[in-house]
Amino acid sequence: MQKRIRILAIVMVGLFLVVLLQALNIQFFKSSQLANSSGNPRIANALRNEPRGEILAADGTVLAFSVPSNSSSFRYQRKYPLGTLFSQEVGFNSQVYGAYGLEASYNSYLTVHPQPARSLAQLLSPAKEPDSLTLTLIPSLQKLAATELAGRDGAVVMINPNTGGIMVMYSNPTYDPNGLVAPSVAGQQAAWKAAIKKDSNGYPPLSSMAYQEAFPPGSTFKVVTSATVFDLKPSLATKSYPVTSTISLPDTNKTLSNFGGGSCGGTIETMLPPSCDTGFAEVGLDLGPTLLWQKATAFGFDNYIPVDLPHGSVAISNFPTPAQELNRKPFVAYSAIGQGDVRVTALQNALVAAAIANKGTMMTPHFLRAIRNSTGQMIKTYKPKVWKQTTKASSAASVSQMMQNVVLYGTAAGLFRPEDRVAAKTGTAQTSNSDVNQQTDDWMIAFAPANAPRFAVAVILPNQALSGTGAAVAGPVMRCMVLGAMAVSKGQPAQGTPSTCP
Numbered sequence: 001m002q003k004r005i006r007i008l009a010i011v012m013v014g015l016f017l018v019v020l021l022q023a024l025n026i027q028f029f030k031s032s033q034l035a036n037s038s039g040n041p042r043i044a045n046a047l048r049n050e051p052r053g054e055i056l057a058a059d060g061t062v063l064a065f066s067v068p069s070n071s072s073s074f075r076y077q078r079k080y081p082l083g084t085l086f087s088q089e090v091g092f093n094s095q096v097y098g099a100y101g102l103e104a105s106y107n108s109y110l111t112v113h114p115q116p117a118r119s120l121a122q123l124l125s126p127a128k129e130p131d132s133l134t135l136t137l138i139p140s141l142q143k144l145a146a147t148e149l150a151g152r153d154g155a156v157v158m159i160n161p162n163t164g165g166i167m168v169m170y171s172n173p174t175y176d177p178n179g180l181v182a183p184s185v186a187g188q189q190a191a192w193k194a195a196i197k198k199d200s201n202g203y204p205p206l207s208s209m210a211y212q213e214a215f216p217p218g219s220t221f222k223v224v225t226s227a228t229v230f231d232l233k234p235s236l237a238t239k240s241y242p243v244t245s246t247i248s249l250p251d252t253n254k255t256l257s258n259f260g261g262g263s264c265g266g267t268i269e270t271m272l273p274p275s276c277d278t279g280f281a282e283v284g285l286d287l288g289p290t291l292l293w294q295k296a297t298a299f300g301f302d303n304y305i306p307v308d309l310p311h312g313s314v315a316i317s318n319f320p321t322p323a324q325e326l327n328r329k330p331f332v333a334y335s336a337i338g339q340g341d342v343r344v345t346a347l348q349n350a351l352v353a354a355a356i357a358n359k360g361t362m363m364t365p366h367f368l369r370a371i372r373n374s375t376g377q378m379i380k381t382y383k384p385k386v387w388k389q390t391t392k393a394s395s396a397a398s399v400s401q402m403m404q405n406v407v408l409y410g411t412a413a414g415l416f417r418p419e420d421r422v423a424a425k426t427g428t429a430q431t432s433n434s435d436v437n438q439q440t441d442d443w444m445i446a447f448a449p450a451n452a453p454r455f456a457v458a459v460i461l462p463n464q465a466l467s468g469t470g471a472a473v474a475g476p477v478m479r480c481m482v483l484g485a486m487a488v489s490k491g492q493p494a495q496g497t498p499s500t501c502p
Contacts, residue, residue, distance in 0.1 A: 050075075050076065050111065050112040050130075051066035051076045051112070051130065052064075052065075052066045052076070052078065052093060052103075052110045052111060052112075052130050053109065053110040053111075053130030053131045053132040053133065053374075054132040054133070055090055055102065055103070055110070055132070055133045055135065056132060056133065056134045056135065057086075057134075057135055057137050057138065057139045057142075058134070058135060058136055058137060058138050058139075058167075058369060059138065059139060059140075060134075061082070061139045062081060063080065063081070063082060063086050063090050063135070063137075064078060064079070064080050064090055064103065065078075065079055065081075066078055066079070067079055069183055070183060074095055077181060077183055078092065078093050078177075078181040079178065079181075080092070080176075080177045080178050080181075082139070083176045083177070083178060084146075084174045084175060084176050085139075085142055085143065085146055085170070086137065086142065087101075087174055087175055087176065087177045088101065088169070088170075088171060088174055088175075088208035088210065089101055089102060089135075089137065089166075089169050089208075089309075089367060090102050090103060090177070091103040091104060091177065092177035092180045092181055093107075093110075093181065094180045094181055094188055095181075095185075095188070096180075096185055096188045096189065096192070097180060097188065097192060100206075100310070101309060101310070102133065102135070102308070102309065102367055104310045105308050105309055105310055106133055106308075106368070106371075109130070109131040109133065109371055109379075110130050110131065110132075110133065111130055112128050112129060112130050113128060113129075113130070113131075114127070114128055129373060129374040130374070131371050131372060131373050131374070131379055132371070132372050132373075132374075133368065133370075133371055134368075134369045134370045134371075134372070135367045135368065135369055136160070136163075136165035136166055136167060136366065136367055136368070136369050137166065137167065137168065137169070137367065138167050138168065138488060140484070140488060140493065140494040141158060141167055141168045141481070141484055141485060141488060141494055142168050142169075142170055143494070144168075144480060144481065144484045144494045145158075145168050145170035145477075145481065146170050148476075148477040148480050148481070149170065149171070149172050149461075149477065150172075151172075152172060152461060153172050153173065153199065153201050153203055153209065153461070153462060153463060154171065154172055154209065154459070154460055154461040154462065154474075154477070155169075155170065155171035155172075155208075155209040155210040155213075155346040155458075155459070155460050156168055156169075156170050156171070156210070156346070156457065156458070156459050156477065156481060157169050157210050157211075157346045157347050157349075157350040157457065157458045158350065158455050158456070158457045158481060158485065159350050159351065159354045159365060159455065159456050159457075160354075160454065160455060160456075161353075161354035161355070161357040161358040161363065161447060161453050161454075161455070161456045162358060162363070162384075162453075162454075163363055163384040164354075164363030164364045164365045164366050164384055164385070164387070165365075165366060165367075165369070165382075165384075166307075166365055166366065166367050167455060167485070168457075168481070169208075169210045169211070169347070170210070171208050171209035171210040171346070172209070173199045173203055173204070173205040173209075174205050175191075175194065175195040175205035175206055176191075178191075179191025179194070179195075180192060180195065201462070201463045209346065209460070209462075210345070210346045210347055211305075211307070211309070211313075211314050211315065211345050211346070211347040212313065212314065212315050212345070213315065213345065213462075214315050214316075214317055214318065214343035214344055214345045214348075215343060215344065215345075215429065215431075215441040215443075215460060215462055216338055216339055216340075216342055216343060216344075216429035216430075216431065216441060217338035217342060217343075217344040217349060217427055217429060217443060218337070218338045218339065218427030218428050218429030218430075218440075218441065218442075218443055218470065219275040219277070219280075219337060219338055219411075219425065219426060219427040219428065219429075219443075219470070220338060220344075220349055220352070220425050220426070220427035220443045220444070220445050220458075220470075221335075221336070221337065221338030221342060221344070221427070222272060222275065222280050222336075222337060222338065222425065223352060223353075223356060223399055223403065223425050223445070224292075224295055224296055224299050224352060225268075225280055225283060225284060225287070225292065225295075225336045225337075226268050226272060226398075226399050226402060227295055227299075227356075227390070227391040227395050227396070227399055228287055228291055228292055228294075228295035229268055229283065229287065230391070230392065230394070230395035230398055230399070231295065231391050231392055231395050232287070232291045232294065232295060233286070233287055233291060236268070236283060236286055236287070237267065237268060237269070237398075238267060239267065239286070240265070240266055240267055241265045241266060241267075241271065241276075241278075241279040241282050241283070242265050243263050243264060243265035243266070244263055244264075244265060244278055245257060245258055245261055245262060245263040245264075245278070246258075246278065247278045247281060247282060247333075249281075249329070249330040249333055250285065250329040250330065251327075251329050251330065252329075252330050254330060256277065256278060256281050256330075256333060256334070257277070257278070258276065258277045258278055259275075259277060259428055259469075262274075264276035264278065264279060265278070265279050266279065268280070268283060268402070269398075269402055269405075272402040272403070272405070272406060272410070272425070273402070273405045273406045273408075273409055273410025273411070274410055274411065275406075275410065275411050275425075275426060277337050280336055280337050281333035281334070281336055281337055282333070283336055284332050284333050284334075284335060284336020284337070285329060285332055285333050285336075287332075287336070288332065289320070289321075289322040289325035289326075289332050289335070290322045292319070292332065292335060292336060293319055293320070293321055293322055293325075295390075295391070296319035297319070298388060298389075298390045298391070299351070299352050299355060299362070299388070299390045299391075300317065300348055300351055300352070300362065300387070300388060300390075301317045301318065301319040301342075301344070301348070302316065302317070302318065302319055302321070303316065304316055305345075305347060305348065305351070305365060306364055306365075306387060307347070307364075307365045307366060307367070308366050308367055308368055309367075314345075314347070315345050317343060317344040317345055317348040318341065318342065318343040318344075319335065319341075319342055320335055320340070320341045320342070324341070338427060338429060339429060339430065346458045346459075346460045347365065347458075349443065349445050349458040349460070350445065350456055350457060350458035351365060351456075352390075352445060352458075353425075353445040353446060353447050353456040353457065353458060354447065354453075354456035355388070355390040355391070355396070356391075356396050356399050356400055356403065356423070356447070357400070357423070357447035357450075357453035357456050358396075358453070359393040359396050359397070360389060360390050360391040360392055360393050360395065360396040361386055361388075361389055361390070362386070362387050362388040362389075362390050363384055363385065363386060363387060364384070364385045364386070364387040365387075366382055368382045369381070369382055370382065400423050400450055403423035403424055403425055403446075403447075403450075404421070404422070404423045404450050406423070406424050406425055406426070407422045407423065407424050407446075411426040411469070411470070411471045412424045412425075412426055412444070412446075412471055412475060415471065415475045415476075415478070415479045416448075416479060416482060420448055420449065420482065420483075420486065421448060421449040421450040421451055422446055422447075422448040422449075422450065422482055423446060423447055423448065423450040423453075424444060424445065424446035424447075424478070425444070425445050425446075426443065426444050426469065426470035426471045426474070426475070427441075427442070427443030427444065427445075427470045427474075428440050428441075428442055428443070428468070428469045428470045429441045429442075429443070430466075431462075431463070438466050439462075439463050439464055439465065439466060440464050440465075440466055440468055440469075441460060441461075441462040441463070441464070442460070442461045442462075442464050442468050442469060442470045442472075442473035442474045443458070443459065443460050443470045443474055444457075444458075444459050444470050444471070444474040444475055444477075444478040445457065445458045445459075446478055446482060448482055448485075448486065449486075454485070454489055455482075455485045455489075457478060457481050457482065457485070459474040459477045459478045459481065460474065461473050461474055461477070
């Protein structure tokens with residue numbers, strides 16, 4: 001009898017612990033998720049019967065607002081006046097599919113909620129109103145990015161390297177969020193089907209190419225490889241690598257050749273401007289997988305980027321771990337030049353450029369500038385935060401000078417005016433080892449002015465013809481974004497298309 005009582009007591013204690021753990025899980029770990037879930041009756045009621053706060057761009061342009069609805073199902077309807085232009089960041093708030101993007105991240109502020117009491121009357125009867133968001137996004141530059149990518153799959157991300165504020169994030173394909181908040185369920189369902197339908201290259205409009213798709217970075221990764229040398233094995237900075245067009249890879253009968261078959265070599269300082277694949281592949285072999293991985297993770301690879309989008313919605317950029325590269329020396333050579341298993345998002349690559357621009361300090365990327373209540377009173381302002389110290393300031397300065405040389409006499413020569421002091425790196429990543437239907441993902445990252453950077457940019461155009469290069473394909477887009485950002489910083493209108501960008 002005593003044995004049975006002990007067993008029963010143990011079972012009861014175990015069940016009590018299960019209940020306690022579940023209560024802790026709900027109250028602490030899942031409280032925010034449940035509070036903002038469309039299945040929450042309070043949220044469902046707000047979706048049907050209450051207006052939401054406005055979302056504004058940096059210049060005050062209204063990106064989202066609520067209006068009375070003619071629908072019998074809900075009293076208010078969300079409107080997105082700029083349609084496709086900001087849809088993948090702002091998102092939408094649908095009665096059928098819930099909240100996406102910043103609409104979801106800041107749902108607790110945008111929904112009607114009790115406001116802090118500012119008088120005795122409000123203390124006795126708290127006011128309930130939504131707040132409004134002001135973002136860091138700049139409409140004129142966002143429109144410029146949309147113009148430059150018109151008719152092509154691709155993405156542009158621009159960041160303030162000093163604060164982490166995201167100035168531009170645009171990608172194709174994209175979608176119009178207004179259909180997803182249509183006054184009928186059938187209308188929302190039809191818009192959803194269109195938003196998840198993949199284009200000819202396999203990209204659905206609902207998935208942002210800027211932060212939810214990752215691509216091989218190609219030679220843009222040589223910026224990270226160079227920083228690895230200066231930080232972790234500086235003796236390699238002065239090592240001169242042989243001038244050649246092809247190298248034999250260790251432990252295999254395979255070879256690695258320069259893009260286009262040209263010959264190059266020298267130190268990393270002389271090899272970065274012409275983007276020497278053979279030389280940087282040998283640099284990677286000299287560094288080894290551990291040092292490369294340490295520096296890649298310092299730049300944010302294999303880490304979740306803490307941007308203020310819904311958690312889990314941002315793709316993680318990949319760099320192979322030392323364990324994955326064990327006994328695979330040829331793959332280390334490919335990793336050092338941004339090929340093989342290396343993958344990066346446009347957001348991550350913009351952060352790489354921003355970190356070099358900001359003396360090695362990578363700021364936490366963010367969209368939020370401020371939150372105000374319905375009377376315009378400031379509720380919260382974003383305070384810039386450091387995310388990672390990626391490299392030494394001296395190393396960042398050395399890499400910055402090498403990137404400036406890329407513009408002066410390297411692969412990006414002729415794209416920018418010398419007086420603009422642009423630092424850049426091109427990238428042309430082959431997407432298949434097969435000679436049949438081989439394509440490239442074409443990149444460019446840049447920041448300017450190099451002596452006092454105000455913005456850092458990443459441009460990606462995937463699935464290009466093999467004859468394309470980062471300079472030829474992404475370069476014109478980058479040129480217009482750089483000139484546009486410089487014009488806006490001076491209070492002037494952004495520039496036009498590549499044909500009109502001087």
